[in-house]
Amino acid sequence: MHRTKVKVVEEALDANNTIAAANRADFERAGVTVINFMSAPGAGKTTLLERVVADLPGVRVGVLEGDVHGSMDADRLAGLHVPVTQINTDAGFGGECHLDANMVRSAIPSLPLADIDLLIVENVGNLVCPAEFRIGEDARVMVSAVTEGVDKPLKYPLMFRACELVIVNKIDLLPHLDVDLDHLLYNIDQVHPDVERMMLSARTGEGVDAWRDWLTQIAVREEAVV
């Protein structure tokens, strides 16, 4: 036996990125815009979807729900009469804490791509891992609830940098919290300068119109490109 050194020089996540590119090509061929929707658990992703998915003018929406276990979120959205597909990650290695390109790839045959313009992929609630794995999306959106405190951008910079839009949710609770909104916005700007931001409350509906408009525009814009 002797030892040999083998030069590799390969990003360890290349395999995921290759599958993500294949997903992207499939989505583009079908004319479907894809959003990767991420946040910590309990930031309000599902409520934000409930607010808008049935009411995007001229845009047919589908939702892909990623959860470690169960179909609670999918059940909530099914009442809105939009197609919802569920992926449970616990079939993987002990319950993955994020969706990766391969999991989304395996769900593609069960997605109604011919009947939708916009696919929103609700990722597993987690501020760390989802930021590492592209899934073939056109844009990434993250939600940060004011109840999480002002320091989260500094603690999870990868996530706050890995998105094109940051939604600051639960602003109706600000009067009850020792949270300085300006400080939170400053920290977001430090980590991801000039990223697009939206302040809203999924509960009261304040600011939700901007979220609805953003989704409508991105669906239409991507369609124009195709």
Added chain:
Amino acid sequence: MHELSLSSAIVNTVAKHAHGRRVTVVNLRVGRLRQVIPDTLEFYFQFVARDSVCEGAQLMQEVIPARLRCRTCDHEWAIEIPAFRCPACTGSDVEVASGDEFEVESIEVEEAECIAQR
């Protein structure tokens, strides 16, 4: 916690290049911006490596410092905290010069002695 997924990615990448040979060392380049905790990665790597060509392999991690470059004024600087605005011109058009690597640089494998020597 993402060190578990990252460990799987390392083992899969290495397996592709090992062609069935037993791997003794994996040399990894990890950028500071990847939020990887070296001890945690080491722990999960040994766990995920079981029953693969990487079983028992040593994981050598070279940590790459984070450096940014401003596309507006060309200023280049090192960061220790996640602040991505240019300190020289306050611009936001900033690129990562180094620090976002997560790369298998090389591996060391055991070769059987060639028995068909002339």
